[in-house]
Amino acid sequence: MLDLENLEKAQRLSLTMQVEVSLKNALIVGALKPGARLITKEIADKLGTSITPVREALLRLVSAGALHATPAQAFMVPEMTLERYTEINAIRKQLEAMAVGAACQQMSPGKWQELHDLAEKFHDAMDKGEAQRALNANRAFRFRLYEYAQMPTLSALIEQLWVRIGPCFNYLHASVHDIAKYPYRYDDLLAALERGDAQAAQKSIDKLIDASTALLLQQYFS
Template structure:
């Protein structure tokens, strides 16, 4: 006999996960500005879903430290202080090279082809000065690469860090000239992956994190 209650619950969980993924994407790419107030009904209307899965997704992000709940039952995108930024960045510099080195050892020509195509999309968006497109393409490239490490716990930890640091990416939406002129590219990383050189791959991703760090820390100097 079909258990309708369990089916409804499973569908709601699936919908909650879809909403959570959508919100994570907005946080990671800085589409949600620090201090922004998230209204459950507005998000539900925008995504074309009911309030329940949206509220559940927001609460999950609060539990993950990505959002803040307020007494008025609203949700806030947290400010990313310089101290918080530095802490998260330091952890990223440990975890992301680990993921890249593991992915390098499991690299194949098919995987390299995917990464090259994603890299091209990212660089084209950078050249065009399309900030949102560039940030989205960068996210897809990086997490595709990290998934190739076949270490799901590590990938999940890295994603958590990106979600927490993401709101400071909003700065790049306002500083479009910085994006267009940034010397940020994946050629060295892809070459190291192609050679199967795990150590060079680690160094390449570490350098890329440092390059992005220089760009992002400008917002704290004003």
């Protein structure tokens, strides 16, 4: 006999997870700025869904530390202090270097070519000064690389950290910032991955994290 109650719960959970993924991506690529107030109904209307899965997704993100819940039952993107960012970055350096090292051991010509193509989309967006496209392309490249580590728990931990720092990059969405002037490229990392040099790849990702930190120190934390 078909259990309609459990089926409805499963469908709602699936929808909640879809909403959560959408919100995570918005946080990671800086579409939501620190201090932004999230209105459940507005998100539901934008995503074309009911309020319940949106609220459940928001509560899941609160539990993960990505959002704050206020006494007025509103949800806020947390402000980022330099101390908190520095702590998160220190953890990122360890975890992302681990993922890159593992991915390097799993690399193949096909995987490398896919990474190369994703990196070129990022480079093209940067050269053309298209911040939103660049941030999305950057996310696609990095998480495909980490996926190749074949360590899903590690990838999930890295995603949690990106969700927390991503809103800091909201300032790049403003037209006043010419991202084409930023020397942020993946050439050295790709070269290291192609020759199977895990140590060089790890050093490269470390430098890239430092480069993004330098941008934030100049813009967000200045």
